[in-house]
Amino acid sequence: MTATATRPSLTAKASNYLDERTSISTLVATLGRKVFPDHWSFMLGEIILYSFVAILLSGTFLTFFFEPSMTEVHYDGSYVPLKGVAMSAAYASALDLSFDVRGGLLMRQLHHWAALLFIAAIGLHMLRVFFTGAFRKPREINWVVGFILFILALAEGFTGYSLPDDLLSGNGLAIINGMVKGIPIVGTWISYLLFGGVFPGDDIVPRLFVLHIMLLPALVIAFIGIHMVLLVVNKHTQFAGPGKTNDNVVGAPIMPLFAAKAGSFFFIVFGVLVAIASTFTILPLWEYGPYDPSPVSAGTQPDWYIGFADGALRLMPGWETEIFNWTISWNILVPIAVLGLFIVIVMIYPFIEQWITGDEREHHIAERPRNNPTRTAIGAAGVWFYAIMWAAASSDLIATHFRLNVFHVTYALQAMLIVGTVVVYWLTKRIALGLQKKDREILLHGYESGRIVRRPGGEYIEVHQPLDEYEAWKLKAYESYAPVMVRPNAKGRITPATHLRAALTRWFFEDRVSPVTPRELEIAKRHDDH
Amino acid sequence: MIGLVVAGGASVAVSSVANAEPAVAPHAQQLTAEDGELLFRANCASCHGLEAEGTEAGPSLIGVGAASVDFQVMTGRMPMAFQGPQAEQRDPQFTQEQSDAMGEYIAALAPGPDVPDEQWLDISQVDDEGIARGGELFRINCAMCHNVAGAGGALTEGKWAPHLRDIDPVHVYEAMLTGPQNMPVFNDANISPEQKREIIAYLNYLDENPSVGGFDLGSLGPVSEGLFIWIFGLGGLVAVSVWLTSRPN
Numbered sequence: 001m002t003a004t005a006t007r008p009s010l011t012a013k014a015s016n017y018l019d020e021r022t023s024i025s026t027l028v029a030t031l032g033r034k035v036f037p038d039h040w041s042f043m044l045g046e047i048i049l050y051s052f053v054a055i056l057l058s059g060t061f062l063t064f065f066f067e068p069s070m071t072e073v074h075y076d077g078s079y080v081p082l083k084g085v086a087m088s089a090a091y092a093s094a095l096d097l098s099f100d101v102r103g104g105l106l107m108r109q110l111h112h113w114a115a116l117l118f119i120a121a122i123g124l125h126m127l128r129v130f131f132t133g134a135f136r137k138p139r140e141i142n143w144v145v146g147f148i149l150f151i152l153a154l155a156e157g158f159t160g161y162s163l164p165d166d167l168l169s170g171n172g173l174a175i176i177n178g179m180v181k182g183i184p185i186v187g188t189w190i191s192y193l194l195f196g197g198v199f200p201g202d203d204i205v206p207r208l209f210v211l212h213i214m215l216l217p218a219l220v221i222a223f224i225g226i227h228m229v230l231l232v233v234n235k236h237t238q239f240a241g242p243g244k245t246n247d248n249v250v251g252a253p254i255m256p257l258f259a260a261k262a263g264s265f266f267f268i269v270f271g272v273l274v275a276i277a278s279t280f281t282i283l284p285l286w287e288y289g290p291y292d293p294s295p296v297s298a299g300t301q302p303d304w305y306i307g308f309a310d311g312a313l314r315l316m317p318g319w320e321t322e323i324f325n326w327t328i329s330w331n332i333l334v335p336i337a338v339l340g341l342f343i344v345i346v347m348i349y350p351f352i353e354q355w356i357t358g359d360e361r362e363h364h365i366a367e368r369p370r371n372n373p374t375r376t377a378i379g380a381a382g383v384w385f386y387a388i389m390w391a392a393a394s395s396d397l398i399a400t401h402f403r404l405n406v407f408h409v410t411y412a413l414q415a416m417l418i419v420g421t422v423v424v425y426w427l428t429k430r431i432a433l434g435l436q437k438k439d440r441e442i443l444l445h446g447y448e449s450g451r452i453v454r455r456p457g458g459e460y461i462e463v464h465q466p467l468d469e470y471e472a473w474k475l476k477a478y479e480s481y482a483p484v485m486v487r488p489n490a491k492g493r494i495t496p497a498t499h500l501r502a503a504l505t506r507w508f509f510e511d512r513v514s515p516v517t518p519r520e521l522e523i524a525k526r527h528d529d530h
Numbered sequence: 531m532i533g534l535v536v537a538g539g540a541s542v543a544v545s546s547v548a549n550a551e552p553a554v555a556p557h558a559q560q561l562t563a564e565d566g567e568l569l570f571r572a573n574c575a576s577c578h579g580l581e582a583e584g585t586e587a588g589p590s591l592i593g594v595g596a597a598s599v600d601f602q603v604m605t606g607r608m609p610m611a612f613q614g615p616q617a618e619q620r621d622p623q624f625t626q627e628q629s630d631a632m633g634e635y636i637a638a639l640a641p642g643p644d645v646p647d648e649q650w651l652d653i654s655q656v657d658d659e660g661i662a663r664g665g666e667l668f669r670i671n672c673a674m675c676h677n678v679a680g681a682g683g684a685l686t687e688g689k690w691a692p693h694l695r696d697i698d699p700v701h702v703y704e705a706m707l708t709g710p711q712n713m714p715v716f717n718d719a720n721i722s723p724e725q726k727r728e729i730i731a732y733l734n735y736l737d738e739n740p741s742v743g744g745f746d747l748g749s750l751g752p753v754s755e756g757l758f759i760w761i762f763g764l765g766g767l768v769a770v771s772v773w774l775t776s777r778p779n
Binding site: 038039040042044046047068081082083084085098099105109113114117120121124167168211224261264265269272273276279280281282283286287288289292295296297298299300301302303304305307393395396397398399403405406407408435501502504530 | 534567615652658659661662664666669670671674675676677678681682683684685686687688690691707718732733736741742743744745746747748749751752753755756757758759762763764766769771772774775776777
């Protein structure tokens with residue numbers, strides 16, 4: 001017994017061998033102790049990561065069989081209604097993947113469904129980070145990295161959508177071609193460069209394929225790496241609670257608990273995706289037929305994540321002006337400008353907010369959305385703006401399914417885009433302030449217990465029950481800001497930038513509910529006692 | 531009996547027709563163009579005019595042919611359920627004999643497209659390549675309104691192109707031939723009867739071979755796919771993550 005106890009086990013020897021050569025123990029010790037807070041919204045990033053793994057695996061399978069070429073062939077596979085039809089080799093190989101390669105259809109559907117889930121989860125994850133203020137110092141750079149990942153994911157999605165060279169993907173490219181050509185002067189030349197001649201040409205599929213399977217995935221993986229490293233360096237944020245401060249992270253360490261949870265979550269995500277891919281069809285490309293510039297199908301839409309851009313085009317009135325025989329297509333240029341501006345604002349929002357608030361402190365506590373009413377209102381208005389454009393991409397289906405006039409649907413969405421965004425901003429801000437007031441009242445005077453008591457004098461009162469310490473902490477732990485004052489700088493001048501900033505902080509923080517002070521709590525407590 | 535129908539049909543309320551219908555069918559095996567005229571006067575004339583010359587409420591039917599009558603009546607589009615952007619479909623209000631009689635009457639007014647011969651509806655004469663050609667013709671000529679999968683689509687001003695699933699071949703043929711409502715006419719010079727038959731064979735193939743990749747989510751394309759992944763895919767996984775991070779209370 002004693003002899004075996006002193007002899008190092010095989011595992012110990014192996015790990016020692018590895019450690020002596022790689023010093024991996026430092027890394028394992030650091031990473032193994034990385035702490036994950038217990039809140040479901042912190043798992044959204046994992047859905048993204050795991051669906052990306054599903055995309056990589058299924059995508060690798062697809063590249064074994066897909067032929068990225070626009071050479072004309074005549075189909076000779078199993079699908080009867082396309083027999084002998086002229087098509088590109090790309091489309092023919094996509095059909096073979098669906099009908100003649102064992103497991104090919106499942107893999108193609110898995111790849112496509114996982115891509116939709118990947119981007120949807122990115123969207124939700126970004127909203128979580130935005131509304132809890134988790135992008136504040138020191139995480140601004142990681143927000144930008146994450147945002148670049150989002151744009152890369154859109155690019156991956158769009159290039160993938162265009163590869164099978166079916167009618168739907170060709171229609172999508174036709175819209176891109178139209179948008180590019182709408183750019184004054186250089187548009188036509190850019191289009192020729194992109195498509196290698198007149199649209200559609202026979203270069204675009206191989207070109208997009210290289211982007212889709214090489215450049216973009218490499219960038220996505222690199223940026224995921226940066227995102228993860230910064231995540232470890234910055235640590236997680238957490239919601240306020242007893243024992244949870246700005247200087248610690250409370251939760252489960254990676255080893256062993258979180259690794260077990262995350263590992264099982266990976267299998268759940270993968271399992272859900274395979275279940276969806278094997279029971280629900282996605283892009284039945286045999287129905288669409290090969291791309292041909294003349295036919296366009298009713299109900300032609302991009303995948304959901306490009307929907308906002310399609311919707312913007314649908315909502316824009318068809319304005320054009322002609323100057324010296326040059327047509328300026330405002331119907332293309334305005335949506336491009338608006339979307340570009342929208343994207344840039346989202347990307348640099350952490351820096352905008354920091355400049356306005358002048359807040360240079362580090363923040364590791366996730367804010368409850370109500371505790372920053374203006375940011376929450378900006379976010380809600382942004383979500384609304386995006387969602388209306390998104391809905392507009394399905395205006396024709398809204399019209400047929402709800403028996404409406406498609407023109408009226410468009411007018412209504414136009415109004416909702418412009419007026420609705422303002423209304424949503426205002427409403428959200430008021431609701432957030434109202435919730436803050438309610439929190440304050442509950443904290444000071446307790447919650448309504450539902451117990452009605454009759455006083456000796458005949459008066460009825462409802463007894464208010466004070467919160468327990470645990471609950472109370474969540475309500476009182478937040479920071480409040482005051483607008484920045486206009487002060488002269490070192491040279492004794494007040495610059496226009498100072499004025500602008502003061503005006504913006506007033507906009508942000510003029511309407512506010514300040515947190516309960518200890519003194520107020522003390523008074524309220526004494527009040528409760530008698 | 532027919533006299534009764536006419537008398538009852540002086541008011542063109544559709545209900546009266548529906549009531550009269552069983553009374554007519556058993557007795558009148560062979561209806562003639564005259565019977566068709568009486569039926570027309572009783573049920574159609576208030577909008578289309580006593581001599582089918584048209585009124586403000588409905589177009590002239592002179593020269594539309596028997597094919598048009600058969601399509602409109604036997605798909606339940608006429609008599610119209612109500613005035614709207616487009617005639618709604620409902621259960622047919624007449625028997626095939628009654629409809630044919632009205633068709634004969636209309637065809638006698640002026641020449642027009644006739645009901646197609648049986649041979650043009652016999653899709654057993656179409657081979658695999660023919661089905662493929664039919665698919666190609668469908669994508670080029672029909673898909674822009676009816677959708678590639680025949681799921682239908684929106685048109686302007688509240689009008690729509692109906693879905694094309696499980697439609698009687700004769701009605702598909704007649705629709706191409708006569709261009710009902712907002713549909714353009716695809717005459718025999720444009721799409722030959724053989725080609726029309728191939729299109730019908732393609733639609734039949736779609737009906738007989740349901741979605742191979744699983745549930746088709748209405749064949750509506752990326753919109754229903756996006757809604758599905760947000761609601762069931764992401765929604766389900768969020769539920770799982772709530773469960774994974776929950777603690778026993």
